[in-house]
Amino acid sequence: MKSNKHQETTFCKICRGIARLFDIVDFNKIVCDIPYPRGLAGIPVYYYRCESCRHLFTIDFDAWSADDFAKQIYNEDYIFVDPEYLEKRPHDSAIYFGPKLNGISDSNLKILDYGSGLGLLAKYLAEEYQIYNVDSFDPYGIPSPSTEGKNMEHLYDFIMAIEVFEHWVEPVVEMAKLNNLLGDNGFIYVSTQLQPTNITRLGCAGWSYASPRNGHINLYSKDSLALLARYFSLRLESVGSEHFMFPKTRNASKTTTAFNRLVSGVLWRNCVIAEDILTHINAIEFNGSWHGNEPADTKGIQWFRWTGSDHSSILIRIAQGTRPLTLIIRVFIEILPEFLEKTTWKLNGELVKPLTSHQDNFIELNFGVMEIDRQPEINLDFVTPQVQSPVSIRGAFDDRNLGLAIGVELR
Numbered sequence: 001m002k003s004n005k006h007q008e009t010t011f012c013k014i015c016r017g018i019a020r021l022f023d024i025v026d027f028n029k030i031v032c033d034i035p036y037p038r039g040l041a042g043i044p045v046y047y048y049r050c051e052s053c054r055h056l057f058t059i060d061f062d063a064w065s066a067d068d069f070a071k072q073i074y075n076e077d078y079i080f081v082d083p084e085y086l087e088k089r090p091h092d093s094a095i096y097f098g099p100k101l102n103g104i105s106d107s108n109l110k111i112l113d114y115g116s117g118l119g120l121l122a123k124y125l126a127e128e129y130q131i132y133n134v135d136s137f138d139p140y141g142i143p144s145p146s147t148e149g150k151n152m153e154h155l156y157d158f159i160m161a162i163e164v165f166e167h168w169v170e171p172v173v174e175m176a177k178l179n180n181l182l183g184d185n186g187f188i189y190v191s192t193q194l195q196p197t198n199i200t201r202l203g204c205a206g207w208s209y210a211s212p213r214n215g216h217i218n219l220y221s222k223d224s225l226a227l228l229a230r231y232f233s234l235r236l237e238s239v240g241s242e243h244f245m246f247p248k249t250r251n252a253s254k255t256t257t258a259f260n261r262l263v264s265g266v267l268w269r270n271c272v273i274a275e276d277i278l279t280h281i282n283a284i285e286f287n288g289s290w291h292g293n294e295p296a297d298t299k300g301i302q303w304f305r306w307t308g309s310d311h312s313s314i315l316i317r318i319a320q321g322t323r324p325l326t327l328i329i330r331v332f333i334e335i336l337p338e339f340l341e342k343t344t345w346k347l348n349g350e351l352v353k354p355l356t357s358h359q360d361n362f363i364e365l366n367f368g369v370m371e372i373d374r375q376p377e378i379n380l381d382f383v384t385p386q387v388q389s390p391v392s393i394r395g396a397f398d399d400r401n402l403g404l405a406i407g408v409e410l411r
């Protein structure tokens, strides 16, 4: 960092839109409750935030060489600023992925840990879960015997990028390299923290993840992460607050089992809008054929899912002793006009007509209050007109069969 002079605006690293100066922190700030345990470096790091996609980033490392990073960030002190990096994170990841991948690991699925550090995730998966088909690759680390000299182009079905995206200097360039390793029907798992909803109030100073000493250069919004995926014809699906899937297509049988296993159990959480209600729900099952979670980022709907067949249902299991709940369905998009109007609904077997109200960004269907004590399960069954693909309707890129894009809310 030779100069501290910064233009008021720069171009966004993701969408190339206008980004404005957002906040300044000292270079020594680390991801910790105590941001400066070793005091300040006296070097200000400027972060910009995009007006369009709300991506948050610094350009202060743009001119750094790999050697600069090795000396000033990923040096012998890095273990102090990120103590989980060496062993705990790979081990936690093995505990997360191991049981899900176990049993399908012998199906010729090619798996890559991208940004693997010392390659411990592959080691733990092999030792503790007998999963042997995981290669390790770290573009900035020590070459791994599993990938050294190997032609990795379009080789992998499943690539894990755990705490990688925030470290990139140029996300689009790096994403191109990563995507180049992905096979035709593959998918990428990404873990990175999205900006909190109150980021404008917190600033970088009040958000621990915005820490230059950890090498956190790019801090994504839901929009900027989705856009980065879309550049490479990938979709963004959330599988938890900091966990994302970037699938290409899920038509291939080889990767479908793995994908479904990896997203099961957590996917539905994002489809329920009211967070506080999660404690009242034991499980939500989306039965029939549903597409994955997609970000809406519209007032009133955070995430939605498309129905993928004419007959779908949502089964909600309620915890015992819960107060009465109101079931709300928010329809974000219908694939064709009058699609929703022609849909018929059955609630626990009874034909019902929900109360419909048109809001700015969605249509809300209110199915009324459920007496939970008598019925610990809510089953909403519905039949739509025939699902259609945007490519067949208007030549759009999307070739999935779609019906209604909906979010579920209970209150």
Ligand SMILES: [Zn+2]
Pocket (backbone or CB within 6 Å): 012, 013, 014, 015, 016, 017, 050, 051, 052, 053, 054, 055, 224
């Ligand atoms: Zn942008």
